Amino acid sequence: MIGVIGLGNMGSGIATTLLRKSFETVVYDIDARRMKPLQEAGAQAAADVADLCARCDTALLSLPSSRVTVDVIEHQVVPAAREGMVVIDLGTTVVRETERLAALLRERGASMIDAPVSGGSAGAAEGTLYVFAGGERSAFETSRKVLEAIGGAKVTYCGESGRGQVVKGVNQLAMGLVEAAFIESIAYGVAGGVEPGVIREAVGGDSGWRADLKRIAERIDKGEGDLMDTKYAEYGYFRDEAERKSFPSPILAALSTFMSQFPATGRDNMNRPYPPLWSALLGGAGRSDPATSTTPRGARTPGDAR
8 A cells, every 4th residue: 555645736646646557545635625636536545644654555755845844754654654664755855854764764664765756747647757766775676666656767766865865956956056047147138238039039049058048038038037946945955965065066055145135925836935036136126134034944944845
C-alpha cells in the first residue's frame, strides 16, 4: 500500500498517476475536500498521518515547504514509523534537515529517501517528473517501482541521504539564476530606452541562449515580467548548504541579497511569496522594511518555501 501525504497540485497529480498505474493508494491532506476526488478515483482516505503510516509500507510526502515537511516528518511520521517502512520526501528540503530526519527514521527501523521532483503539475499528472533520489541504496531499490511510476526513465539515484536535495538545488539554480540573468540583461536595455520587443527581435533567436532570451523578452513584452519568480523562495535552502560546505556561491548570494530588499508581492506556482526582480531592477518596487524582509532562511530557521 502506497500513501501520499499532501494533495496540492503536485500531490494530487502524483496520487492520480499512482492510481492510474494500479497502485493501491491511501491519501491524506489536512483539507479533507482534497481527498474526495481521489476517493472517487479509487483511493482510500486516511484519518490522519498516523493512520496512513499504519496502513502503508511506503509514504510519499508532497508538501509546500521545507518547514512544513520537517514539521510533519519529525512530529507525525517519525512517531508512527514502523520497521521496514520507507518514507519518501518529494519536496525541496534543506539538506541538513533531510540528513537529520533520515537519522531519526533509522532509529525507528525505517528508511528515508529524499526524492525531490521537477516537472510541475503536468509532469505529476502524466508520470513524467524528473526524480532526484538520495538515501540508502537498498531503500531506493525497494522504492524504484513507485518512483518510476511518477518519473518513468527520469529517475536518478544521486547517492547517500541529502544528495537528491543537492541535485534538486542544481536543477533549481540552473533555472532560476539563468532566468535572472536574462531578466537583468533585458532590463539593462529597457533602462537604456529600448523596448523589450525590439530587444527580442534584435538579440533573440530560435536556438541556444538566444531562444531563451527571446522567450523571456516575449513574456516581458506581454507585461508578464513580474510573473517570473527565479526560484527565490528556495534561495535560503541552497545558501544554507553552500555555507555548510564553504562554497562561496557568489551569484546566488548577490541575487538573494539584492532581491531581499524589495517587497514580496509575487506568488510562485507553490503560492510562496517572492519579490519580482523585473520591477526591482526598473524601480517599480519600493524597498521593503528590513524588519519585515522576506529573505528565505536556511535550516536553522527554515522559511515557508519548497
